[in-house]
Amino acid sequence: MRVPAEPTVADLDEQELLARIFPHLPVGDATLVPPGDDAAVVATPDGRTVVTCDVLVEDVHFRRAWSTGHQVGLRAAAQNLADVAAMGARPTALVVGLVMPPTTPVAWVEALAAGLGDGCRPHGAGVVGGDLSSGPALMVAVTAFGDLEGRAPVLRSGARAGDVVAHAGRRGWSAAGLALLLAGQGGADDALVDAFRVPCPPLTAGVDAARAGATALMDVSDGLLRDAGRLARASGVTLDLADPCVAFDDDARRLAPAADLLGVDVREWLLAGGEDHGLLATFPAGAALPAPFVPVGRVLARAATDVLVEGARPAVGTSGWDHFRA
Amino acid sequence: MRVPAEPTVADLDEQELLARIFPHLPVGDATLVPPGDDAAVVATPDGRTVVTCDVLVEDVHFRRAWSTGHQVGLRAAAQNLADVAAMGARPTALVVGLVMPPTTPVAWVEALAAGLGDGCRPHGAGVVGGDLSSGPALMVAVTAFGDLEGRAPVLRSGARAGDVVAHAGRRGWSAAGLALLLAGQGGADDALVDAFRVPCPPLTAGVDAARAGATALMDVSDGLLRDAGRLARASGVTLDLADPCVAFDDDARRLAPAADLLGVDVREWLLAGGEDHGLLATFPAGAALPAPFVPVGRVLARAATDVLVEGARPAVGTSGWDHFRA
Incomplete structure (x- = not known):
């Protein structure tokens, strides 16, 4: 047959x-x-x-x-x-x-x-x-x-010293899911693996951020530090991010078992993990952040470094993703 | 060294x-x-x-x-x-x-x-x-x-019985150039080989056709007969094309030496050659055709066949280009 x-x-x-x-x-x-x-x-x-x-x-x-x-x-x-x-x-x-x-x-x-x-x-x-x-x-x-529904586009170049840095969406889930798959541990956490397969960007949060007066806005595709560096350079400022385990405490808790399983520092995924397609924004100080944005840092006058974490040059996660290098 | x-x-x-x-x-x-x-x-x-x-x-x-x-x-x-x-x-x-x-x-x-x-x-x-x-x-x-500069888009579906069929741009040059390359005869006619490498669509003729009242308009990418068939079906009409060696007499003369060299019927290139990206249009009878459009046929009421050549079902060139078939 x-x-x-x-x-x-x-x-x-x-x-x-x-x-x-x-x-x-x-x-x-x-x-x-x-x-x-x-x-x-x-x-x-x-x-x-x-x-x-x-x-x-x-x-x-x-x-x-x-x-x-x-x-x-x-x-x-x-x-x-x-x-x-x-x-x-x-x-x-x-x-x-x-x-x-x-x-x-x-x-x-x-x-x-x-x-x-x-x-x-x-x-x-x-x-x-x-x-x-x-x-x-x-x-x-x-x-x-x-x-654009009559609004000005929100560019990467509008952040000003004194603004609040905010983020909407998942941090590190996709990188954790990919790491599990690469380690042959895809069965350990279906939700993280699914987050790698299909990102869930907070799509309506972009319009909400524009309406709420965001001064800068960008998609986080190559990792928080790398994309925050782009925003900082475009705006001529320095971004000082909070401790990622505090700023992204829900994500940090959610990723902890997978990080333990693979022996990875969860900060690496939080700071450098790509492909989650969250939104990074800056808002004037005191602005009411539209859900699901949470504050994750502040904008400083331009310094020698694009991005700081708790006031210091970050030790992990600055490389991000490059297509043509091994 | x-x-x-x-x-x-x-x-x-x-x-x-x-x-x-x-x-x-x-x-x-x-x-x-x-x-x-x-x-x-x-x-x-x-x-x-x-x-x-x-x-x-x-x-x-x-x-x-x-x-x-x-x-x-x-x-x-x-x-x-x-x-x-x-x-x-x-x-x-x-x-x-x-x-x-x-x-x-x-x-x-x-x-x-x-x-x-x-x-x-x-x-x-x-x-x-x-x-x-x-x-x-x-x-x-x-x-x-x-x-569109305020004009209606000119679709494939607007041809009406009684309209004139017109064409702007080269016919068969790209197919002839490709045939020369495939036969290892690329040196025989640089202009035809260049026409395969880089098409020269009559880009401003599209706007001119719209302004002149074209009833239907399309890009000829897969060969005249095949694309004319698409226009005919979309409009619910039949297109009756003139003898291609008369309608496209300049192209026929230009392609004749290469056709002789390769033993090809020049009608095959004129009727079925793709990738020239000329424009096929229909205009109301009596309309002044904007340059470089030339009349190449007429629109008939819908008959059993999409496209006729001199009133008869064409013998060559109906297959055109299909990506996934051998």
């Missing part, structure tokens, strides 16, 4: 493959001309549009052995929408360039589309276009758009 | 690589917040924006042995801006997701950036963002934006 092979993308032509993908994709509240023509048309009633682009590559950003297609789709949507939120904007749409080896199962592609759709739908954002190609590895290139 | 190795992207960190790339990229007339923050902000004074996405993958869409980085950059810009033009819009901006093996020479990446910039600059379009990643092959994922 012959077991039928799982259908791959090589078994379908482009139209047939698109017919499997389209039903999973939300049209989006702002979509005026949906996919199917040479280009889509998206409403931008503000007269400006926020634009960002992020690429996920198999065996660089995800492994098919570790993540389902649905999880990769959710992650691709989340990390792009996080960059939109980090401008203080509301996500409206995304487009997806998808490169696939001919051996890619059709079911994996459908799951990816469903994940992209599920990541966009709660925000009213549509998947308005894309391109399919064959290639030597799976690559998902997403471009996302956002609406 | 040791010859210094050519620097590769693995020799630079992300900031150093971006510092090599940014000087080549035009800011663009519509760019309000340039690259460097979480996202860019682009002006969309029309209240709508045209969005399209196209991916180029090494050894699928280009070979480094055949094309320089500058040529790949020009091509990536041109084919995306062609999709913007095919909506009747003016290109404003693009973003670029770039995946590179660590062995990629820095000089190749700089040349790619210069090609992207040179492809955008004449149109006032900016390169407003992007993402860099390592990966197993070179991949360039471009998303482009356009401004």
Whole structure:
């Protein structure tokens, strides 16, 4: 008896493959001309549009052995929408360039589309276009758009001495989940491993921060210290962060058993762990921080160092993530 | 004596690589917040924006042995801006997701950036963002934006029986150039090989077609017959094309020596050749066609066949390009 092979993308032509993908994709509240023509048309009633682009590559950003297609789709949507939120904007749409080896199962592609759709739908954002190609590895290139709703974009460069530094979202969960997987201990804490597979950025907190008067705002993708350094340099200030085990006490407690299991200093994950896609913001002193922002430090006049922890140069976690170095 | 190795992207960190790339990229007339923050902000004074996405993958869409980085950059810009033009819009901006093996020479990446910039600059379009990643092959994922300037988008679905079918741009040059390269005869006609390496879409003709009242408009990327079939189905009509050797007489004459050399029927290139990124349009009968559009057929009421050539079902060139099939 012959077991039928799982259908791959090589078994379908482009139209047939698109017919499997389209039903999973939300049209989006702002979509005026949906996919199917040479280009889509998206409403931008503000007269400006926020634009960002992020690429996920198999065996660089995800492994098919570790993540389902649905999880990769959710992650691709989340990390792009996080960059939109980090401008203080509301996500409206995304487009997806998808490169696939001919051996890619059709079911994996459908799951990816469903994940992209599920990541966009709660925000009213549509998947308005894309391109399919064959290639030597799976690559998902997403471009996302956002609406500033009449507000000024909140840049990295607006922090001023005297401001409060605040953070919204998880810290260190993704790095801890990845460390567990790499150590073959993925079963020790499903929630942390899931946090690596699919980040949960506080997407609505970006607009809330803008409304509350945030002076600077950014997505934390490469680790708190490294991204805080970027904000500090862009603003011409120094950030003095509080003890991370106090500022992020809930996260520190949550990560402690995994850190003990792997013999890792939990501060390393809190300060240097990437891919959680929390939001780092600065607010004028005395401003009421919108939930779920918590105060994590203060802004000082520019000093010799971009970022301090409890007033001192940090001993761990300054390297972050670099794609091209071993 | 040791010859210094050519620097590769693995020799630079992300900031150093971006510092090599940014000087080549035009800011663009519509760019309000340039690259460097979480996202860019682009002006969309029309209240709508045209969005399209196209991916180029090494050894699928280009070979480094055949094309320089500058040529790949020009091509990536041109084919995306062609999709913007095919909506009747003016290109404003693009973003670029770039995946590179660590062995990629820095000089190749700089040349790619210069090609992207040179492809955008004449149109006032900016390169407003992007993402860099390592990966197993070179991949360039471009998303482009356009401004409708108050006009309705010109869709594929607007052709009506009685309209004139018109075409602007080259026909068959890219296919002929590729055929020469594949036959090892690239030296026989540099201009055709260059047309494969870098298409020259008639980008301003899209806006001109919209202003002249085009009823339907599309980019011809997969071959005239295949794309005309798409326009016919979207509009619920049949297109009756003229003899291609008459309608495209200049192209037919230009391609004849290469066709003779390779023993190819020049109609195959004219009808089925892809990647020239000409514009296919329909106009009301009697409309003055804006240059460089030429009449190439007429629109009939919907019949059993999407596309006819001189009233008959075409004998060649219906297959076009499919990515996942052998």
